[in-house]
Amino acid sequence: MRGYRPTKEHLIKYLDNHYNKLEDAVCHLLSLPSVLDETTASKDAPFGYDLAVTLEHFLAEAQGLGFRARNLEGYLGFIDFGPESAQTVGILGHLDVVPVGEGWTKKPFGGQIFNDKIYGRGAVDDKAPLVACLYAMSAIKELGMPIKKKIRLIAGCDEETDFRCINYYKKQGLSIPDYGFSPDAEFPLIFAEKQIIHCTLEADLPDYGLEISCGNAVNMVPGSATVKFISPYWLRKTKAVRLKLDKNNSCLINGRTAHASTPSEGKNAAKSLLAFLAQNADSEQFKNICRTLLQFAPDNEFQPALNALGLGLEDETGILTCCLTMLSLKNNHLSLSLDVRFPISGVSKSVKAQIEAIGARAGLQMTSYKYKDGLLIEKDSELIKKLLSAYSEISGEKNPAPIAIGGGTYARALENFCAFGPAFPGGGYPAHQPDEFISRADLLLLSKIYALAICNLAQ
Numbered sequence: 001m002r003g004y005r006p007t008k009e010h011l012i013k014y015l016d017n018h019y020n021k022l023e024d025a026v027c028h029l030l031s032l033p034s035v036l037d038e039t040t041a042s043k044d045a046p047f048g049y050d051l052a053v054t055l056e057h058f059l060a061e062a063q064g065l066g067f068r069a070r071n072l073e074g075y076l077g078f079i080d081f082g083p084e085s086a087q088t089v090g091i092l093g094h095l096d097v098v099p100v101g102e103g104w105t106k107k108p109f110g111g112q113i114f115n116d117k118i119y120g121r122g123a124v125d126d127k128a129p130l131v132a133c134l135y136a137m138s139a140i141k142e143l144g145m146p147i148k149k150k151i152r153l154i155a156g157c158d159e160e161t162d163f164r165c166i167n168y169y170k171k172q173g174l175s176i177p178d179y180g181f182s183p184d185a186e187f188p189l190i191f192a193e194k195q196i197i198h199c200t201l202e203a204d205l206p207d208y209g210l211e212i213s214c215g216n217a218v219n220m221v222p223g224s225a226t227v228k229f230i231s232p233y234w235l236r237k238t239k240a241v242r243l244k245l246d247k248n249n250s251c252l253i254n255g256r257t258a259h260a261s262t263p264s265e266g267k268n269a270a271k272s273l274l275a276f277l278a279q280n281a282d283s284e285q286f287k288n289i290c291r292t293l294l295q296f297a298p299d300n301e302f303q304p305a306l307n308a309l310g311l312g313l314e315d316e317t318g319i320l321t322c323c324l325t326m327l328s329l330k331n332n333h334l335s336l337s338l339d340v341r342f343p344i345s346g347v348s349k350s351v352k353a354q355i356e357a358i359g360a361r362a363g364l365q366m367t368s369y370k371y372k373d374g375l376l377i378e379k380d381s382e383l384i385k386k387l388l389s390a391y392s393e394i395s396g397e398k399n400p401a402p403i404a405i406g407g408g409t410y411a412r413a414l415e416n417f418c419a420f421g422p423a424f425p426g427g428g429y430p431a432h433q434p435d436e437f438i439s440r441a442d443l444l445l446l447s448k449i450y451a452l453a454i455c456n457l458a459q
């Protein structure tokens with residue numbers, strides 16, 4: 001076919017015509033469980049048998065489409081395509097999924113379709129988006145779209161837990177893609193992710209006559225708190241204020257859980273409990289401790305309080321959020337965990353010092369500290385312009401604006417990467433939820449957006 005020059009229109013038409021194959025591949029992949037299982041880990045299967053099988057299956061699918069694929073000792077796989085070039089475009093997704101959890105009405109590993117929705121753990125996070133990228137690459141290859149750069153699609157196997165997959169890759173001395181995207185969050189595109197501190201503060205206290213247990217994940221707003229009243233004072237007091245206790249003199253306080261990056265979407269049970277204790281304790285000292293701890297659980301309307309504490313950071317990437325996520329008082333030992341997310345312009349050292357200074361008012365010492373760097377890609381960079389233009393062209397959204405978030409995405413793992421899809425604005429994002437699904441229409445759109453994006457980036 002001399003003179004034949006494939007165009008974007010050909011590419012889109014090709015994806016329409018071959019949608020069934022993409023859907024079959026997605027359903028098959030969703031039927032394979034791929035939850036981390038260290039009990040079945042072995043050489044070449046560091047994350048367990050199921051993930052090793054899933055990775056092999058995905059790479060075989062890629063080979064079936066005519067790609068070069070490599071399994072990196074079970075940590076991850078990568079698929080290469082395109083001419084050797086000075087720069088490599090990367091796509092970073094993952095095959096591992098979070099545990100199934102409760103509340104499913106469909107088979108979590110069925111890959112079944114009801115009412116034009118494909119159900120299964122991994123339907124949006126992140127198996128289907130990954131397959132959409134693979135089939136986008138396949139369309140580009142089959143049509144002979146003009147691309148000038150090498151493309152490397154990386155399928156990680158430990159995104160949901162510890163990034164051990166991509167960290168292993170980085171240690172192997174393999175070439176690292178120069179820029180790219182991760183199809184593992186939302187559209188239009190995430191240009192900035194806040195810096196994150198996870199820390200624990202502890203203190204030994206005098207006997208205040210009670211025990212507390214609250215929260216079980218450092219990155220979640222605690223949805224409930226249990227307090228056990230022991231001293232005669234507390235037993236009298238709780239009776240006087242008509243607080244209902246069970247037969248163990250305990251009381252369950254309910255809140256509403258949410259991700260710690262958006263604390264105002266939840267209701268922090270630790271906060272309700274501390275407010276009660278600060279009001280009703282007999283010891284002034286303990287009241288003060290509770291008031292200090294409450295400062296670690298500000299609401300959004302509490303922003304002036306953060307300013308007063310020297311934590312009122314704000315820039316175009318958002319405000320500082322602080323969430324008291326775990327609280328325990330047992331045998332007079334107090335321990336609490338914080339999830340603090342702050343904008344790109346903030347300095348981690350001074351935020352840390354500020355947290356320590358507030359904690360010191362309650363006699364607390366920081367006993368563990370973990371810091372995750374933020375992410376910022378210039379809004380007018382080529383990367384962002386090219387991705388947004390692909391998104392705009394297919395979605396029809398005019399002048400889509402990149403967004404900043406508090407959450408950390410997989411894109412942080414590699415420099416010059418940003419999260420790009422798969423959730424459409426206003427469409428909901430059932431990741432990590434029961435009955436996770438992707439609609440057929442969205443899956444087709446994804447393949448088109450990613451195909452155009454890859455073409456744009458490979459110019």
Ligand SMILES: [Zn+2]
Pocket residue numbers: 094125126159184410
């Ligand atoms: Zn994910």
